[in-house]
Amino acid sequence: MATPPALPPPPLPPPPADADASPFTLKRTRKATRLRSLATRPPGAERPVVNVDPATGKADGPHKKKLRTYLGIVAHDKVDVTYDTWKEVPTAQKDLIWEDIQAEFQIPEAFDSKTKKKILQIVGERSRQFKSDLTRKWALAVDKDGVDEIVCEKYGISKQK
Numbered sequence: 001m002a003t004p005p006a007l008p009p010p011p012l013p014p015p016p017a018d019a020d021a022s023p024f025t026l027k028r029t030r031k032a033t034r035l036r037s038l039a040t041r042p043p044g045a046e047r048p049v050v051n052v053d054p055a056t057g058k059a060d061g062p063h064k065k066k067l068r069t070y071l072g073i074v075a076h077d078k079v080d081v082t083y084d085t086w087k088e089v090p091t092a093q094k095d096l097i098w099e100d101i102q103a104e105f106q107i108p109e110a111f112d113s114k115t116k117k118k119i120l121q122i123v124g125e126r127s128r129q130f131k132s133d134l135t136r137k138w139a140l141a142v143d144k145d146g147v148d149e150i151v152c153e154k155y156g157i158s159k160q161k
Contacts, residue, residue, distance in 0.1 A: 047106040054109055057118030067105055071119070074100060075126035081134060086124030094120055 041047075048063035059067045078097050083089050098116055101107075101123075109115040 047104060049106045049108070052107055052109050052115050052119065054112045054114035054118065057115075057122055063105070068122075070101070070104060071122050072126040072130070075123045076130050079123070079127040081127075081131045083127075086121075086127060089124075089127075097123060 048066060049061060050063050050067045051060045052058070052067075053060070058064075074097055078093070078100070079089060098120060101119060102110055107115065107119075
């Protein structure tokens with residue numbers, strides 16, 4: 001007796017028409033950049049060399065993008081958002097930020113005070129940009145299940161500003 005031929009599997013049902021319009025679909029966003037390659041650099045390893053123009057503050061070399069990214073990370077992590085302007089940040093804190101940058105990068109022009117001033121000016125710009133993003137995305141946003149209050153409390157931002 002012969003066995004009957006195997007039937008192909010039944011076709012899959014079509015996806016629901018409103019699958020793309022699901023309210024639970026989350027938009028993929030970028031995650032925070034932390035430059036783990038610098039943070040996990042073994043002690044005694046060579047620091048990346050970045051040449052900085054003292055007049056403009058522009059970096060040059062293969063690690064210039066890492067420096068620019070790192071300046072943003074330092075601004076986000078080391079500068080408190082409660083300062084209204086960069087001028088209000090204490091000089092001692094700015095010196096600590098400068099030492100941190102020099103610990104991570106070898107900047108041949110670091111002895112020049114103009115270079116230090118320009119790089120710290122960029123950190124100030126990044127700090128202002130971060131504060132502006134926080135205000136726009138959270139403090140002035142419509143209340144989304146109390147998320148904006150949590151962020152305002154964490155960073156010390158008043159919703160009245």
